[in-house]
Amino acid sequence: MTVALIGLGLIGGSFARDLRKSGLTTELLGVDADPAHAARALELGLVDRIVALGEAAREADALLLAVPVNAIETLLPSLLDTARDGQTVIDLGSTKLRIADAVREHPRRERYVAAHPMAGTENAGPDAALEGLFRNKTVLLCDLEWSAPDACKTALELFHAVGLKFEFMTAEQHDRHAAYVSHLSHVVAYALSLAVQSEEKAGYAVPRLAGGGFASTVRLAKSSPDMWVPIFEQNRDAILAAVAAFSDRVATFTRCLEERDWDRLDAYIREANRIRDLL
Template sequence: MIQTVYIIGIGLIGGSLAKDIKKSRPDITIHGIDTSAQHLNEALELGIIDEKTTVEAIDKADLIILSTPVDAAVKLLPMLLDRVSDFGLVVDVGSTKSEICKVANAHAKRRNFLAMHPIAGTEFSGPKAAVANLFQQKTNIVCEIEKTAFKLQEKALNLFASLGMRMRYMHPESHDKHIAYMSHLSHISAFMLGKTVIEKEKNERDIFDMAGSGFESTVRLAKSSPAMWTPIFKQNKDNVIETLQEYISNLTHFKTLLESDDFEGVYKEMDETNYIKQILNGIQ
């Protein structure tokens, strides 16, 4: 039975997990660890965590949730596995899996680690961004589960399922390839759309006045934290480059259709892409 949860990184994901765990299992004590004293104090004031603690105390934890930027997670994981008790489990929630799984596989306590990626979030960060029920009906990708001790994985997955997550199992390399298309590319598109508009529309008031809901929803992800996303793009560089090449090819083709006044072709491209509605409706 999980009684003590230590969350390292009390931001959007870590904080939202804390909120939902407290709601689902009020008997669990949640300890917070963060490099930012301000974040820790905010999390305590908001009731997201019950106590502040340090990495040195994680041997007392039943479950350690590693919710830092992916570059920090890779560096922290060996130290956490060194310190975790035989009955404790370290879980990471980063959006790249290959690199951290390689690090875990080289450690003697690999059985005390579970790699997963709950696909949920917003463009905001920090403890104040934490929201309840963020993971309801969201997919949680779990990688290399066969390398985690059965009793440990069972306790953790039961807890996460109680938060409303749907479990799906995948190899780390497959996860990183698919997530490059489904998440990483959309963030790059939003950042670059925002950059294009800022460069061409020098008058900030014009942007504010003319930004409709379509622009706002499309560029929303450009408000995401560069400190979080730069390491993600670095760790998944090869897959991201591949997706960008395909995306740029499609953009170039669409531009060519416009230049040649082939509006029948323009219509066909959009009409065929409308099929995405059926796919997304099936997911919801």
């Protein structure tokens, strides 16, 4: 199977590493709008060849879109315009509903599989690619009833090859769940980073006093706005609902402090500790 990775950063590059190791693919083609990223991906051996998008569309049996979601929304219809029978186009973006709506009535819609592997780091670019990034993680597969059986089979083979587990849902369900378990975490991390930087204007305390708890909580604030602003735009409504729910919990915490209600605060924290049963 010839696979084209469109976008050679963390997600595309990590897929390339694990697909090569799996032996499922015969050739890995790379496409990237940044010539430096393309050259580096080739140097790292992530892909066998760097090609133009049109060449990838002609030669690949499967195309994996690992670019920001606004770029996916633009590229996907044109890729489906030229999609041939037996070819599979898979998007790996962090939002689904708006992308799905962009091609819902496309005559070649069945060649498309909507997917979101729930894995990543705060790093970007080809050097961020990690072997084993997806092992035992979950890929969310959306609206598969709209995809051809052979396209679904190809997608499942590729995801199985890199170690992903499967969950199935609608695009609307995906965006609601992703707002809480992925997107809200980034909102909180960005806000925490800004709050601490504003308070510690001299920059003294952050590098010299911050411990592991702060570092792990704020890690996501290092994530690129090029990736995340389009996610916030596309999933705005669900993220606003998640932020409102979070803000209510912060308000409760604040009242406990203001009213010196330590018993209520103790119970509140114990309730939060139940996350241990889920993770």
